[in-house]
Amino acid sequence: MRKVTxxxxxxxxxxxxxxxxxxxxxxxxxxxxxxxxxxxxxxxATPIVNVGDKVLAGQVIAEPAGFxxxxxxxxxxxxxxxxxPRADITGRMVPHVEIAVEGDEWVEGVDLSDTLVTxxxxxxxxxxxxxxxxxxxxxGGATFPTHVKLNxxxxxxAECLILNGxxxxxxxxxxxxxxxxxxxxxxxxxxxxxxxxGGCHTVIAIEENKPEAISAVSEALASLxxxxxxxxxxxxxxxxxxxxxxIDAVMKRQVKSGGLPISVGxxxxxxxTALAVYEAVQKNKPLVTNTMTITGDCLPVEKxxxxxxxxxxxxxxxxxxxxxxxxxxxxxxSGGPMMGKAISNMDAATVKGSSSLLYxxxxxxxRHPASNCIRCGRCSDACPMGLEPFLLNRLNKAGDLxxxxxxxxxxxxxxxxxxxxxxxxxxxxxxxxxAKAQVMGVIRARAAAAKAAQGK
Amino acid sequence: MxxxxxxxxxxxxxxGVLLALVLFWVARKxxxxxxxxxxxxxxxxxxxxxxxxxxxxxxxxxxAAVKAPNLDNNFCPVGGNxxxxxxxxxxxxxxSAKAPQVAVVRCNGSCANRPRxxxxxxxxSCKVKAALYSGDTLCPYGCLGCGDCVAAxxxxxxxxxxxxGLPVVDESKxxxxxxxxxxxxxxxxxxxNAGTTPKNTRRVYVSCMNKDKGGVARKACKAACIGCGKxxxxxxxxxxxxxxxxxxxxxxxxxxxxxxxxxxxxGAIHVAGFTPKKVEPKxxxxxxxxxxxxxxxxxxxxAPEPKAMSNNxxxxxxxx
Numbered sequence: 001m002r003k004v005t006x007x008x009x010x011x012x013x014x015x016x017x018x019x020x021x022x023x024x025x026x027x028x029x030x031x032x033x034x035x036x037x038x039x040x041x042x043x044x045a046t047p048i049v050n051v052g053d054k055v056l057a058g059q060v061i062a063e064p065a066g067f068x069x070x071x072x073x074x075x076x077x078x079x080x081x082x083x084x085p086r087a088d089i090t091g092r093m094v095p096h097v098e099i100a101v102e103g104d105e106w107v108e109g110v111d112l113s114d115t116l117v118t119x120x121x122x123x124x125x126x127x128x129x130x131x132x133x134x135x136x137x138x139x140g141g142a143t144f145p146t147h148v149k150l151n152x153x154x155x156x157x158a159e160c161l162i163l164n165g166x167x168x169x170x171x172x173x174x175x176x177x178x179x180x181x182x183x184x185x186x187x188x189x190x191x192x193x194x195x196x197x198g199g200c201h202t203v204i205a206i207e208e209n210k211p212e213a214i215s216a217v218s219e220a221l222a223s224l225x226x227x228x229x230x231x232x233x234x235x236x237x238x239x240x241x242x243x244x245x246x247i248d249a250v251m252k253r254q255v256k257s258g259g260l261p262i263s264v265g266x267x268x269x270x271x272x273t274a275l276a277v278y279e280a281v282q283k284n285k286p287l288v289t290n291t292m293t294i295t296g297d298c299l300p301v302e303k304x305x306x307x308x309x310x311x312x313x314x315x316x317x318x319x320x321x322x323x324x325x326x327x328x329x330x331x332x333x334s335g336g337p338m339m340g341k342a343i344s345n346m347d348a349a350t351v352k353g354s355s356s357l358l359y360x361x362x363x364x365x366x367r368h369p370a371s372n373c374i375r376c377g378r379c380s381d382a383c384p385m386g387l388e389p390f391l392l393n394r395l396n397k398a399g400d401l402x403x404x405x406x407x408x409x410x411x412x413x414x415x416x417x418x419x420x421x422x423x424x425x426x427x428x429x430x431x432x433x434x435a436k437a438q439v440m441g442v443i444r445a446r447a448a449a450a451k452a453a454q455g456k
Numbered sequence: 457m458x459x460x461x462x463x464x465x466x467x468x469x470x471x472g473v474l475l476a477l478v479l480f481w482v483a484r485k486x487x488x489x490x491x492x493x494x495x496x497x498x499x500x501x502x503x504x505x506x507x508x509x510x511x512x513x514x515x516x517x518x519x520a521a522v523k524a525p526n527l528d529n530n531f532c533p534v535g536g537n538x539x540x541x542x543x544x545x546x547x548x549x550x551x552s553a554k555a556p557q558v559a560v561v562r563c564n565g566s567c568a569n570r571p572r573x574x575x576x577x578x579x580x581s582c583k584v585k586a587a588l589y590s591g592d593t594l595c596p597y598g599c600l601g602c603g604d605c606v607a608a609x610x611x612x613x614x615x616x617x618x619x620x621g622l623p624v625v626d627e628s629k630x631x632x633x634x635x636x637x638x639x640x641x642x643x644x645x646x647x648x649n650a651g652t653t654p655k656n657t658r659r660v661y662v663s664c665m666n667k668d669k670g671g672v673a674r675k676a677c678k679a680a681c682i683g684c685g686k687x688x689x690x691x692x693x694x695x696x697x698x699x700x701x702x703x704x705x706x707x708x709x710x711x712x713x714x715x716x717x718x719x720x721x722x723g724a725i726h727v728a729g730f731t732p733k734k735v736e737p738k739x740x741x742x743x744x745x746x747x748x749x750x751x752x753x754x755x756x757x758x759a760p761e762p763k764a765m766s767n768n769x770x771x772x773x774x775x776x
Contacts, residue, residue: 091596092589092590305468342588343571344589344592366577367577427579428576430579430581430584431579431581434587
């Protein structure tokens with residue numbers, strides 16, 4: 001089997017997959033759940049239930065509020081107690097629907113059995129509609145609505161569907177566990193998306209540090225009736241799970257600055273999204289569950305878990321079920337240690353894209369005091385997008401937006417390789433991130449102005 | 457020998473005259489017509505090039521001022537009325553005196569008032585911190601304490617108080633250029649009139665930006681405005697409004713009587729430049745609202761302060 005990887009930059013952090021042998025456990029339902037209306041990229045959904053309404057698990061409680069937006073479903077049966085803003089993991093106020101859980105009664109038509117359904121009976125339009133109705137969003141991190149991504153603009157043709165099983169972030173093991181435990185479901189999900197995209201070649205890309213997953217997928221592929229799906233082993237390297245890096249690794253094609261993957265004929269979907277697509281299309285089950293890892297370097301192995309959670313469970317509840325927050329935890333992160341967000345509010349609820357609760361110790365997470373840049377260029381070597389982070393940092397300090405745009409700050413994928421590799425401990429990404437946001441704002445404003453001028 | 461010297465002098469002199477003529481012609485031909493008043497205006501500017509006026513520097517301001525039909529939209533906050541009077545004299549415009557302003561930090565979330573609930577370990581910049589999350593306290597509106605405003609101030613008028621963690625304005629150095637206002641991602645710094653009249657420095661302001669409901673705000677910070685509206689009721693001048701659970705004092709209407717300062721249950725209202733004196737509410741015996749002048753006497757007798765201002769009788773009587 002050939003082994004591939006992306007062509008420039010990247011780093012090799014220790015993978016620390018401590019919880020890799022923990023089987024997926026189902027979390028019991030809490031008494032109260034808080035369902036966020038902003039669980040996806042794009043406009044927050046609009047609630048369609050009222051306070052006091054009885055809802056069933058899987059029932060639509062909010063509708064998309066725009067083209068890039070998604071349906072939100074109730075994760076359990078119960079009563080709507082309130083619809084009000086509530087702080088998310090970063091402490092920002094987001095509208096939430098509070099549900100007092102009374103049971104686990106599902107809406108009609110949802111198949112909750114474990115039987116594998118391999119026949120894909122729906123046609124393309126029906127599948128897309130089902131994916132939309134079930135509120136499926138990309139579970140690799142960006143939570144982009146899947147029905148939009150699977151429906152490329154007319155004129156562009158998908159040549160290759162890449163299933164992202166890289167899980168290149170250290171510590172995280174949820175994708176690995178579903179690749180082992182839900183192998184066949186993921187492959188059926190891949191076949192469904194393959195059908196939607198017009199039967200293109202499909203690659204399930206997995207990093208080589210997960211050999212059990214690679215062999216499990218290979219075996220399952222042999223026993224399933226789908227053609228043109230292959231499994232690909234990739235060298236271990238961060239950030240291989242980045243969309244553009246993965247396309248580079250698998251197809252040897254580079255997406256140009258500002259371009260979409262479809263411009264080089266690629267569509268990338270996470271393996272967890274494939275599982276969600278399977279459940280939506282074959283079982284009519286909306287996206288209200290996902291897998292998350294409870295891990296960290298200050299958590300004893302017996303307290304590590306991979307959980308099947310429902311959206312809307314408060315993080316504090318999950319932490320408590322998992323055995324409490326360890327005393328030595330200095331930082332709690334949602335997501336991987338490289339790109340994840342530090343949690344400042346443990347009362348926040350899980351969302352569709354939640355992937356982990358990571359307890360990091362003081363030693364592994366405390367930053368060292370920054371000193372001056374010595375122009376060693378390690379950040380430029382590490383940048384997988386070929387940028388010069390030290391230069392971006394200087395341009396940002398000078399407030400030179402034009403210079404930043406020329407230096408392609410808008411291509412930054414915020415992977416954190418620059419910050420990780422800096423010997424002077426300069427928090428490069430911290431400074432580049434707001435600069436990128438500012439430049440993106442300028443670019444969007446310019447595009448809007450150009451569109452308005454064209455309209456006249 | 458003598459001949460050579462004479463010839464040399466003669467040729468060099470001729471050459472000098474010829475080149476001078478060329479230079480003279482070039483200077484006439486390519487002369488850039490510039491209003492001489494620009495130079496004059498620039499001379500009277502403070503020369504800080506701070507950008508507080510909205511232009512790139514003092515020269516740019518001078519150019520704009522000369523071109524403009526009046527001085528209504530051009531004001532140098534650093535030089536203030538003195539400079540503007542000089543500029544107006546040069547340009548022959550009329551200029552109305554503006555009240556001198558000063559930067560006011562509208563957050564009192566000191567370490568003692570507003571407990572830290574987490575520890576920020578990122579880049580020491582308010583801009584970065586604001587982009588990441590709501591901050592290391594429960595108040596998402598208040599000062600982040602990384603000192604972007606201190607870095608932005610070109611006059612050394614701002615410093616971070618190590619004890620409270622909040623920026624402190626040195627009024628003697630503050631020129632009200634507004635750099636700090638622009639640099640604060642939370643928008644807690646406001647330019648307010650330095651005093652109720654250009655002569656004094658009496659100021660009253662709400663030192664809080666928290667728009668949460670009372671209970672939430674109070675939980676986050678002991679000194680938060682809870683939007684109770686007591687200050688609105690006590691203000692005789694209609695200077696105070698409460699919007700989104702947050703009180704705001706309009707400095708153009710405020711007369712700095714300081715009565716709201718005493719009413720505020722959380723101490724969110726701050727006074728500067730004077731010590732306010734509380735006007736005791738009128739005894740319940742005093743009936744319906746009378747005109748201020750006759751009512752003043754019995755109040756003065758009852759209240760210890762001889763300078764007492766007439767209070768809001770309606771409300772206080774009702775409460776008593």
